[in-house]
Amino acid sequence: MHLFYTPDIDASHPMYFLNEEESKHCIRVLRLQVGDRVQLIDGRGGLYNAEISEAHPKRTILKINSVQTGFGKRNHYLHIAIAPTKNIERFEWFLEKATEIGIDEITPIICQRSERKEVKIERSAKIITSAIKQSLKAYHPILNAPIAFNQFVKQQFEGQKFIAHCMDESKTGLAAEVEKQSAYVILIGPEGDFSPAEVEGALQNGFKAITLGESRLRTETAALEACFEINFLNRK
């Protein structure tokens, strides 16, 4: 069934008007007609079953038949702060995959050794949106604006805080550290890893050093490994 992302929907209202772009897509591209059923997700856990009551190419009207709230609600909260990769496609690939597997919040962090200092947030957000539609996720992950590493680690966070650096030090894995059904913030560094000063700064701010296994992973692979592990460890 066709799915639309409608963050502005009001659950208490029996009707919803698709905007001009979505209406055009719905009627001209998908060629849907009155009575055809569609699904809507609001990005806040709401999954709506609806049908087309007026097939207008600029102002399609949908009748809401049922609403399910908290659809696919997860039992933990995962926030990954990752240094955007030099090749932006690798970062965008991470956004898509992490959204499929399960993530709540992503913050691009600019580190001392970051080769990339900026991210097109609108473009990245669109990738996340298409991923939630593809994988039928009713919650839209939050994508924050890029922030300097040193500022980020000084912020207050709930739950557990980890840094996955590559320096030779004794580190434990998430399996040994994670308190289940909690909130987690995990720092993933750039191609050249975090600087020793950054690692020190993170530890001083209460982040615990962890290892993601023996393999030498690219930045985006390490971030996805962390995402897999947290979801896997919290699986019922």
Next chain:
Amino acid sequence: MHLFYTPDIDASHPMYFLNEEESKHCIRVLRLQVGDRVQLIDGRGGLYNAEISEAHPKRTILKINSVQTGFGKRNHYLHIAIAPTKNIERFEWFLEKATEIGIDEITPIICQRSERKEVKIERSAKIITSAIKQSLKAYHPILNAPIAFNQFVKQQFEGQKFIAHCMDESKTGLAAEVEKQSAYVILIGPEGDFSPAEVEGALQNGFKAITLGESRLRTETAALEACFEINFLNRK
């Protein structure tokens, strides 16, 4: 340090001659000189420390200083049989990521609902090779030629056999099924999932149905999830 993939190297020989292409890359592109140190991997677990003894642009001679065998040898054997994705980039992305995380053998399987019936094996093998160099893996995963699903499931395999289909049936996760430090074959279906007949055929041939979690995953993401889980469950 610069790394070269040299599958034809003879561990008993103190010298190695880079082929014309690698020699050109080594001398003209990397501009390495006599005495510069490089590393070689043979794809069979051998990691070699060498230095340039003759910087010839067509026939560079390397002096082998030390050899380490069984480098990064893993404690299990993972064979993933995956239906190549319609968009080949997604399949190639899986090859790169699975190689980084850890995989031993990959077989493209052509299923009833496969939109793609062929794979450029040479091109795919190159992607795996660059991934082992990037992630310093001394073992080169085996990439088999595409084979029809029905033929594949009739073959003999050592260890445990799983099929990750999406049909509504009671399935357990790998965490409950996996015998550690074993060999595993895992079947991952195409965009439209396996057909009921294919699932039945796999079960009849001793494959066990498993779930990879609650999320609706793309083909390449499901295959990588399986790769993550097997490696994670076998982590020391």
